[in-house]
Amino acid sequence: MAQFFKQTFRWLRRLLPVEYSYPAIDIQLPGHRSLHLVGSIHMGTQDMQPLPEQLLRRMQKADALIVEADISGSESPFEMSGEFPPLAERLPEAQYLHVEKLCEELGVSMWTLNPLPSWQVALMLQATQAQRLGLRGNYGIDYQLLQNAKQQNMPVIELEGPQEQFALLQQLPDNGLGLLEDTLTHWHTNARLLQTMISWWLDTKPVTALDQLPNTFSSELYDVLMNQRNLRWKQQLSDLPPGNYVVAVGALHLYGEGNLPDLLADKKV
Numbered sequence: 001m002a003q004f005f006k007q008t009f010r011w012l013r014r015l016l017p018v019e020y021s022y023p024a025i026d027i028q029l030p031g032h033r034s035l036h037l038v039g040s041i042h043m044g045t046q047d048m049q050p051l052p053e054q055l056l057r058r059m060q061k062a063d064a065l066i067v068e069a070d071i072s073g074s075e076s077p078f079e080m081s082g083e084f085p086p087l088a089e090r091l092p093e094a095q096y097l098h099v100e101k102l103c104e105e106l107g108v109s110m111w112t113l114n115p116l117p118s119w120q121v122a123l124m125l126q127a128t129q130a131q132r133l134g135l136r137g138n139y140g141i142d143y144q145l146l147q148n149a150k151q152q153n154m155p156v157i158e159l160e161g162p163q164e165q166f167a168l169l170q171q172l173p174d175n176g177l178g179l180l181e182d183t184l185t186h187w188h189t190n191a192r193l194l195q196t197m198i199s200w201w202l203d204t205k206p207v208t209a210l211d212q213l214p215n216t217f218s219s220e221l222y223d224v225l226m227n228q229r230n231l232r233w234k235q236q237l238s239d240l241p242p243g244n245y246v247v248a249v250g251a252l253h254l255y256g257e258g259n260l261p262d263l264l265a266d267k268k269v
Helices: 002-015 053-061 093-106 118-132 141-151 162-170 173-185 187-202 219-238 260-265
Strands: 024-029 033-040 064-067 156-158 243-250
Touching: 024 260, 033 141, 033 260, 053 141, 053 243, 064 141, 093 118, 093 173, 118 162, 118 173, 118 187, 141 243, 162 219, 173 187, 173 219, 219 243, 219 260
Parallel strands: 033 243, 064 156, 064 243
Antiparallel strands: 024 033
């Protein structure tokens, strides 16, 4: 664990140049392709609006905005038609009681969660936790960037899109039971992680070093949700035509084993 934290610190020191007051790194790819890679947080607080002036200036110079998915619309891809066994039949008693306790604290109906796949239960609990911490989707970094791109009539490029993300979640083993179990195990750690990432965007001082970030995914989930996606994104970014791009991806993709900047490093000029 100590070695993981040391590696994380080194990665973050390399990733976050002094001149930016938010998590970002500039990457130059062969063929005159410049990437301003931004570590986004998908939900934010009202104080995170407007975006930093440095980032807005980069947007003015960009030829396109690249995001994981265009979430500026109101439609949701997460509509489920099938029903699943009750959570009491899918979870050990201790975990089921933990879900019950969280539902009571968060004001979430167990009746609503029971027929949902485990991955969707996890995401609903995570989203409600974030809302209780004062976070809202319309203050998220990628959402604000999308609104800015629309104002400028700037092209938006999706690395995945909502439907592809939905398909990925549907393909998780045991309907995403591992994601739900990790959510329960690291409930308080995830809350601290959200608060840490928020602080990156509220502090106006240059980002020179960040707190050490824990890994809250099992190795199997980390491979599916982080490693494999980073590899796909590396290829997509490497295939871009010449131009200047602002690329907003979840901040967790910027560090750890197989992080996106390291994968792109061998493509640098």
